[in-house]
Every structure is written in structure tokens, then in C-alpha cells.
Amino acid sequence: MAKKDKSLEAGAAEANSIEMRETAGLSQGQLVRKRFFRHRGAMISMIYLVFIVLFLFTAGGIHLGTKNAPFTIPGWWHWTINDLTEVAYGTGDKGQLTVGAPTMNLNPFAGKAFGIGDHPFGQDTIGHDYFALVIRGAQQSIMVLLVVGFIGGLIGTVLGAISGFFGKFIDAVLMRFTDLIITIPTVIIGSVIGMRLGNLGVFPLALFLGFFAWTGLARLVRGDFLTLREREFVDAARVAGASNNRIIFKHILPNAMGVIIVSITLLLSGAILLETALSYVGFGVQSPDVSLGTLISTYQDSFQASPWLFWWPGFFIISIALSVNFIGDGLRDAFDPRQKRKITRKDIAAAHKVEKAAKAD
């Protein structure tokens, strides 16, 4: 028993020394970066997300503007969402008739033609290339992510900061305004945008979702500002004669950055799910444009016959939302100063090595 305690103590001391060494001589930004890069899930997600964004926008091209005045940069994929191709009929594994089966085959032993083929994700029932449709849908999701993140993040941070910093009357008014916005259901927003601006694509929808999606963020930022403004460093800055602006932007905001970034990532993954859900029930992206939500709602009944029409949109929604969530988790760990990393055997070995080397000197 005594022996165990001793080893525990030694372990704790070791852990302590490892932590001390890790934090020695690093700025806050460096520390955060270092901790973030160490989070394996977040790093993989980050790489995946960058890759998928590049892939989506090079393959599908960029489509902006309205229906009458489109602005388009074509991508490298040879079909667009409007191309009607000849539907390929074939036989499935169980001898059943398949309509527009995927041509992608990455298993060299399957006996079929190896490679991605003409329609890697198959075709829908009338001959649209499903790869092009899914790519377009996923682009919409990324677009929503960017726009909602920017608009929602900006409004939420500014309102939360003002509310938390000034407190009193301004706080009361802003928070009641937040309560008001929270009570408005997103379906209403979706239906207004869908009915009035349906032909403008996903951009106005994302914009308006952003105008209504900042509430949670604002509450969190406010809470953080409320505690931070009571801290000594704020008093010190005020005594030194700093203006409110300077205190907010130079002193408090950097300290609240962790909360802000983490809740923005939550906002982002929420926004993707929200847009697909709205589109799924028919109040989001309107036909002929597509979104991952409309794809799933259109083809969910053909799950038995053509399951690929169902799997691919789901895959993109989940993988994008999941990687955003993981990045958020990595950032949360990175920004949390109290966060203690698990000390692995590798760390202890490395610490021993350093100590030995130090002794040898």
C-alpha cells in the first residue's frame, strides 16, 4: 500500500513537471495551438473538412447569383444538376432490377469495372447524375455553415459583449430581445424566405437563419463578460485610463475567445442540421435547387430499391457536422486553461529521458 502511494506521488510530481515544462515560455496563442494540434480527433476533422470543402467546390464549381443573373464557375465534374442522362438499368446482387445504380467500384476483386465510372453515386429515377446533386447539396450545407457562422457569430458576440459589459438597463433590454428572438420558430423564418425569396438559392436562407441563430451564443458571451468584467485586470485597465472600447476589445474579448469560438462551432453544426431539416420538411431550399435535406426527403421512400440515393446525402451531413463538432471539442480543450491532459506512458518516458540528459550534463 505504502509503495503504491509513493509511486502515485512520484507520478503526480512527474505529471506536474511535465506540465510545467510544456507551458514554459509559450504565449497564450502558442499554447492553444499546441494543445489543439495534439487533439487527434480535431486534427483529423480539420484535415477532412478542408479536403471536403476543396473537393466540393472544385468538383461542383461555384454557383452564386440569382436565377436570372447567375454567376457560375464550372467545376471539373462533367455533369451538372440540370443534366439529364440516360438512366442505366441493371441487375443487383439478388437479381433484382436496379435503376441508375452507382458505377463506383473501389474493390478490385469485385469483378466489375474498377474506378469511379460515369455516375459514381448512381442516378436518380429520371436520370440526374446523383454525384452532381449530392455535391451541390453539400455545397449548400457548407455555404449555410459559413454564412450562419459569420452572421450569427458576429451578432451574438457583439450583443452578448455589450449586454455583459454594460449590464443594468442595456443588459435587461438586450436579453429580453434575445428571449423574443428565441421564441420565434425557425420554420416560420424558413417559410417566409422560402415563399418570398425561394428562387434566390440558399444564400438568403442562410442569411436569415444567421439573423435568428445567435441567441445561444449571445447568452454565453454575456455570461462570460459578466464574470470577466469583475476581474482585477479590468479594474487595472480602467485605473490606467483605458476606454470602454479598449477594455472590451483588448482586455476582455481575448479572454472570452475560448467561449466564443467553441459556441460558434456548436452554432455551425446546428446550422447544417437546421438547414437540412428545414429543407426536408419543405421550408428550406426550394426545387429545382437541391439541398441534402431535399434529396433525403425526395428519395427516402426508394430506400429498398435504391439505397444509395439515401446513404450519400446522409453521409455528407453527418461527416461535415461531426467534423465541425470534433473541431469544437478540440478548441474547447485547447482554450481551457484548467484542462489537464492525460499523462501517457510516452510522456513519462520522454520526461525521464530529459531528466537523465540533464543529470548527465
Added chain:
Amino acid sequence: MLAFIGRRIAISFLILFGSSFLVYNMEAIAGDPLAGLAESNAENKVYLIQRLTAQLQLDVPPPARYFLWLKGIAGIFVGNLDFGKTRSGGEVLDLISAAVPITLRLVTAATFLAIILGVSIGVLSAIRQYSRLDYTMTFISFLFFSLPVFWIAVLLKQYLAIGFNDFLADGKISTTYLIAIPILFGVIAATFIGGGRKRFWISFGIAVSSSGLVMQLLNAISWFQKPGLGIVLVVLFSAGLGITVAGLTMGFDNKVGRYAALSVVALGAIIYVPFNMVPGSWLNLPIMLGMAVVTAFIGGVIGRFWAKEDRGALTRIGAITAVITALFTILDKLMQIWNPYVNSDAIGGRPLPTISAGNDLMTSHNYWWQLLDVLLHLLLPTLGIMLISFAGYVRYARSSLLEVMNMDYIRTARAKGLTERTVVVRHALRNAMIPLTTLIAFDLSGLIGGAFITESIYGWKGMGTVFLSAVGNQDLNLLMGVFFLTSFLALMGNLLADITYSALDPRIRMGK
């Protein structure tokens, strides 16, 4: 306190006024309720348009029309509440009051199960931070966070409902599942039990072999076609869970807690036989709920009977064990009617439904049949909602408990020599639950709004479906009725959350 509540209620009404005004006008701008008629080819088109205009007062511009609507709502103060009429001329209030019970039925069970499961797994995950369990649960909760509910619903329909119904045709588990399910069980059990590599493989082995044997046995006796627990298994399961509850609250070496739980189970075993002889036609929901309260009460009295000290804990153990025993007894009763239910004409051997809230043909049967029918219809949507909201509770409970475990008073509790169980259950958990209560209060108030996607996928005609169809048909009065009710409850829930928070945490003072 009263002044604070009064002020908050007044502000809530102001917010409600503002948001309903906004929503009313936004929705009035969004669509023209006459658009459908204007395009129709009906001969009496002009008359129809005139009638609808008069009925919905469409000749009044929306901002002014809002106040006409508000006048009806304000009627609540003189006992004359008027939500207005729908497009088809029905009373909005009637539609809503028909939809509310359906929605409640759908979301209540799902939310409570999600809270119980999510919080307990989150707590476990926090206690064993950085363990295999923690990493697995973190990944799973992130995955569930990212799942679109409409996507998972289709999968549940396909693989759970249709797959299970196909399986039930012969009721024999195929070899693939006989291998796959025990391995899955093994991994789950070993992850939950935890420990080093050796212990992992031992618990894995035990779980795989025992669950494999049980499945073989179930196969051999065609259990899935004629399921049942019998008094022996009911007693065994209830006793096991009762002892676990006692162990968690009072410590596993505490005899009195165990005796209290076991005596409650013994009483349950005595009641088992007469309970099974009660004809189903005597029962209905109020009676069942009343019986549940009586059961918990009797259990509590028995628990208290054992107590020399720690009265509260023993009463709680008794009550919880009593409810658990009752649930197992009911489960057994439902299993007894499973076979006739499945093979009845209305079901035709495919018991797991993929759509609708209940089978209309069941209304003529007795209470047990209806209960089984309702539960089966609840299964898929409940699972879908649960999977998604469960993830949030896991994350929240985990981070909340981790925060508390770093507090000084936990170190003090440990330093004075309390067992880890007491530290976690009595000191940490209670404090970690405080922020969770606000989340729960908030979520519960959102229940009535319904899960509109889940409702529309499974064809439940609850609040969500009503709301969606109202938005789609530009049925402004109906939409406003649903909106008003849900946001009113949400605001009240918000207030309730604040009040509970300050009641539970003396550091928080209201009105500041």
C-alpha cells in the same frame, strides 16, 4: 421573490406580445391564403374568395388584423378565450386540444428516458475521465449530435421495424446475429466495466459466452414468439436492480438498504399472482397512474420501516424498488398477451409499426392490448428522439460533473475519509445536477411544441404536424394558436428554470 416573479411574468407577456406580432406579420407577408383559390377553376371562385376573406377578415391589413386576433386571446381574462377559426372553419382551440395529448404521449417518455440515460452515462463518463468508456461515449455522443433525425428515422424504420417484423416470421435468430450480438454485448459490457486489459478480456469473455448462451436458449424455446418472464425472472430482475439502487445510494456493504429493497420485491412477488388475475377491462390510465403512486408510497413505507438512521435514503430505495418491481410485473403481463396480439387479424404478424400513433382496431380491446399497441407505436419515434437528445445530456452531465469534481469541497470530502461513492453520489452529483435542472426545466417546457420532424415522419397528428400544415396552408389562426401556446409554455419554463436554480443554489439570488 414575489415581486421578482411578478416582474418576470409581466416581461414574459411583453415578449409574447412582441414575438407574436412579429410572427403574425411575417407569416402574413410570407404567403397569400387566397393564392390557392385564385388559381383554382372552381365555378364559384369569386364566392369562395369572398367567403374566406370574410371568415378570416383578410380585408383588414395584417398589423391591424393582429389586434383583432389578440382581442380573442385577451378573452382569457374574461373567461372567453378565442383562438379564432381555421381556414376550413373549425375552431383552432379544438384542433390544438386534440393534438396536445398526442404530442405529450410522444415526447414525454422519450425525454425522460433521454434524461435518465444521458445523465447516468455522462456521470459515468466523467468519473472515469480519459478511460475507454469516456472516449467511446464522447465519440458516440458527437455522432448522435450530428445525426439528422429524419435520416435516422428512415434507418430505424427499415432495419429495426421491418427487419424485426421479418425476423418474427420464424422467430429464430440467424447465425450471423448469434455471433454478432454477443460480441456487441461483450464490447459494451467490457467498456462499461472498464479496468485494465486483462479485466477487459475477462469481462468480454463472460459477457459473450453468457449472452450467447441466453440467445441459444431463447432460440430453443421460441421465446420471441411466446415471450414471458414468469414470476421467477420478475423477482430476480427486480431484486438485482433494487440491490443496485440500494448499493448506489447507501453503499454496497450496507445490509439494511439491501434488506429494504429485497422486502419490497418480496411483497411484489406476493402481489404478482392477484395482479395477474385483474381483468384488463377494469383498468385505464388514471387507475394505472393511481396504482403507481400507491406502489411507490407502499415501497417508501416499507423502506422507512427498516430505517434506524438514514430514513430519507431508505424511503427512496423502497419507493424506487417498488416502481421497478411494478414495471417488471407489467412488462411480464404485456409479454403474456404478446402472442395473441401479434397473431390477431389487426396486426397480422407484423407488430412493429412504422407509421401512425395507434391502431384504430385496438380501441375495442382491453387495457393491456391497448397499452401494448401504444407502446409498440411509441418505440421507433421514441428511439429516434432519444438518440438525439441523449447526446446533449451526456455532454452536459459530463462537463458539469467534471467541473464540480475539481472543487475544493470535493477535496475536503475526500480528505475526511469518505468513500469515493459517497463523495460522488452525495457531494459531487447533487451539485452537478444544479445546472442540469435548468436545462431540464427548459427542455420540458419545449416538449409541447413537439418534435415536428419526428411527428411528420411517423404520421403522428400532434402539435408539430399541426404547426407544419398550418405554415404550409397559410392557416394563420391555427399557426398562431400553436405558436402562442408553445412560446407561452417556453417562457414559463424559462421562469421556472430560474426559480428552481435559485432554490437549489443559495449562491444565486433572484432579481439581481
